[in-house]
Amino acid sequence: MGTIQVVFMTVLVFFVIVTIHEWGHYFFAKRAGILVREFAIGFGPKLFSVKRGETRYTLRLIPAGGFVRMAGEDPELVEVQPGQTVAVRLKDNLITRIYLDRLDERTGTIRGEVESLDLEHKLQISMLVEGEAETFAVHPQALIIARGKETQIAPIDRHFGSKTLPQRAMALFAGPMMNFILAFVLFAAYIQMAGVTEKVLVNTVQSGMPAEQAQLQSGDVIDSINGEKIGADFNRMIDIIGASAGVPITLKIIRDGAAKQLQITPVADDAGVGKIGVTPKYETRSATVGETITKSASLMKQMTVYIFQSFKMLITGQFKLDDLGGPVRTAEVTSQIAKQGFVQLTSWTALLSLYLGIFNLLPVPALDGSRLLFLGVEAVRRRPLDPNKESMVHFIGFAMLMLLMLVVTYNDILRLVRGE
Template sequence: MEFLESVISLIITLGILVTVHEYGHFWVARRCGVKVLRFSVGFGKPIFSWHDKLGTEYVVAAIPLGGYVRMLDEREGHVPSELKVQAFSSKPVSQRIAIAFAGPLANFIFAVLAYWLMFVLGFSAIQPKVGAVIDGSPAYEAQVPVGSIITQIDDEPVHGWRDLVMGLVNYIGDTDTVSLTAQVDGVSKQFDVELDKWVAGEKEPDLLRSFGLEPFKPRIEPVLDTIIEGGAADQSGMLSGDIVRVADGVEIDDWYQFVEIVQNSAGQQLIVEVERSQSPGLVALKVVPEGVESQGRLVGKIGVGVEPYKYPEELIVQVSYSPLDSVGAAASQTWSDIAMTFGAVKKMVVGLVSLDNLSGPITIARVANQSISTGLEEFLRFLALLSVSLGVLNLLPIPMLDGGHILFYLVEAVRRKPLSEKSQLMALKLGMSFVFMLMAVAFYNDIMRL
């Protein structure tokens, strides 16, 4: 069932973003007088199609991993003399660049709209209150105090832990200073955190922990709720409603205490004693946590969840803006995402960010499913960030992508004549090889994360 939900979520997510991207090409092509032959969402065999009064065929195809807009073009076949004026190849360089750039631009505009809607509707966030500072970490050296609430990173507002983590992404691999503003006992203070080639080249680094901060966690009663069928907890005989009292000889007073013991015991047998309704005394159970690789280390998991809990009301803030203020907030967030994505690509090229962090459709499907399940705010945020990523990646100067076409047209503008077909074909083959190699790495990473 989860697999089916993930597939549906992938189709919905990519369907929206691909349609937006291709519509950008389509809309500008039409405004430039180019005849559009086909607008396809997806590749492969058409599931259904229709034509408009101008003769454009609209297609929804079977493989939802992309799309394309096919235009009348003399390079792809014979064009009747009376239609040559409508051919893409007959248009000036400036218009061809505009058509190529329109797809990524549509993705950026869509991200602004998604963020605008998110800010107008509003959302809840848990204030980033520091629960612990890890000894010897950058935050520890900067003397960031336990109990402080982070409010800004480099003058950018921080509403919750997500905002702080996204701000830290910009510093991966850097030797630099991060400026944090925090509320300490009601007083705003600034802390300059020094980084030295921070998490450079690490596989799926835990940015918050590497920075040295652990979120404040409210005390949670260790009452079991969800038991995953077939998991280690289920096989040991644990039941929903059990209260964990002892694990590995240690008295358990808090859920996170139990989680830490389980995570540190991958592949090792634990004796867990639980308090069970209508059972005299404690019930002793033997469980062996399954070892799962997470953020570069092996952690134990037993397939169990805790009863729902709530954070203190004073830590929960409601974030919303007026429709007018949301425009500025959405544009600023989109610009930050664009800069972050370009920066990550650059660092990946020079080796500061590991290729292990590349994600493909399997990861996108899982995250899409989680975001849809969580709520509209999460889905809008995910759509916006993925839309920006799609726009940025398509602007890379790689033949086969929009950026590669733009590069060809700029060279043509400088030379006052296009590159030879042989040169373009060779560059296209190299570009396709590079893109397919990245796709293979992304698929491999997806599979290794399963």
């Protein structure tokens, strides 16, 4: 790939795995009837923003994730208070617009002082209009307009917290779930493109090593070692040879369609591991539908185990700061893999999507896993936790995650400057 293609594919990888995650939250929140105020990719200042229907779609400066802002999760940004003078616009006897500023410029409106209001349950406002008390019904999708911004009201039945436990749990779990689905689909696409390995062949033979002395040749098929079939499992071949330093082994090979047996004694390297001096190449074929499904599931399992092993090493202190990578290092590795071709990039994107799904299910404050844990506690207690306390826990967790991201990003930049 050229430089422009590499940059484009790197950005696309991040965009796809984050967007599919947030779309999962968005889709199941909307399905439950929750008002989704914003669908954002990235954090920080807005780079691009457009509103479609009830939701504002934004692209933000810091490409380190995204979020779906649902009504009731955070305090509403705009409030109307009793005693405040407002202007309202009616349609079919329902208030559709509530103006909080520049009242003299609002034509076709009714202006008055708010006596009382309920924009969540009763959906009505009582106002003093020219000295007379009047009560108006409010449209469930009415807009509050202040400082040039429109904020849609959220009746209580549109709040996240008003939904059943299963609906809220699904809206939270749907993000990681979509990452798992994407990972499976991408692993399947990778298997279809890469094919299924059927045989391990000798690629090159190193001069002066046991393989050359035994007259192994490029193109020989490794059929078995000491009677154990190798098939496509080159790693098993390495394990057997590695454990046989100084011990003769019997290789059954296929050369030009004919079977031959060779006796080879691996030599020990500096670490005491047996070597015979060959590199492999593989004979592949197209995968069947069944093989694509089973091998995709197998890759999902293998990579999941690998990810949890990495988490374990992090918890037990086997990782140093330099071993951790933030968005900068991830982008660097992604660009390097993109240069290897679309097939390798597909596999890497699947791994990143799987990692994002698993990471978000960790019981860390501010992540989906922590919020699901709070729902589990609510189910056991049969009553919700204090939303203010829960919000504080998630806020602290988010701040700590952002701090960690800043530290590893700073370390990544220093590493790039040092040319490591």
